[in-house]
Amino acid sequence: MGGAGPLLQRLDELVRPSVTLAVDGQVVTALEGDTVLTAVLLHGAALRQSEFGDGPRAGFCLMGACQDCWVWTEQGTRLRACSTPVTAGLRIVTREVPWPRLG
Numbered sequence: 001m002g003g004a005g006p007l008l009q010r011l012d013e014l015v016r017p018s019v020t021l022a023v024d025g026q027v028v029t030a031l032e033g034d035t036v037l038t039a040v041l042l043h044g045a046a047l048r049q050s051e052f053g054d055g056p057r058a059g060f061c062l063m064g065a066c067q068d069c070w071v072w073t074e075q076g077t078r079l080r081a082c083s084t085p086v087t088a089g090l091r092i093v094t095r096e097v098p099w100p101r102l103g
Contacts, residue, residue: 007058008041016039021090030086037062037069037081040094047081048094072097 001024016031023040030039037059040047046056047069060068069081074091081092 004045007045008038010042019031019086019088021088021092023092024095032086034086036064036071036079036090036092038084039086040071040081050088077086 010056013031016033019030019034020027021030021036021039022028023043026043028039028043030035030042033072034042037047041058045058047058049056049073059082060066062069064080064083070078071081071092071094072078074093076097079092
């Protein structure tokens with residue numbers, strides 16, 4: 001997940017059940033009720049690279065309005081990381097978009 005270390009640090013609510021998911025093939029642990037954005041930023045400094053070449057992105061509005069936190073499942077489904085809750089076994093990609101293949 002790259003960067004100089006986690007952007008976020010969990011300070012409270014440590015007793016919620018754990019959930020594991022995969023981010024770019026790396027297994028990470030989150031807590032039930034976390035969003036995908038929270039899970040990724042607890043383990044890295046950025047969510048993804050901008051598709052327009054202007055650097056790392058970490059979400060902007062944090063409420064599903066700005067279009068800055070899109071990630072994809074390994075199957076190619078697009079998700080908003082800021083408003084999608086983590087689920088056990090979720091597998092997302094943030095680097096190489098798995099665009100659906102035609103034909």
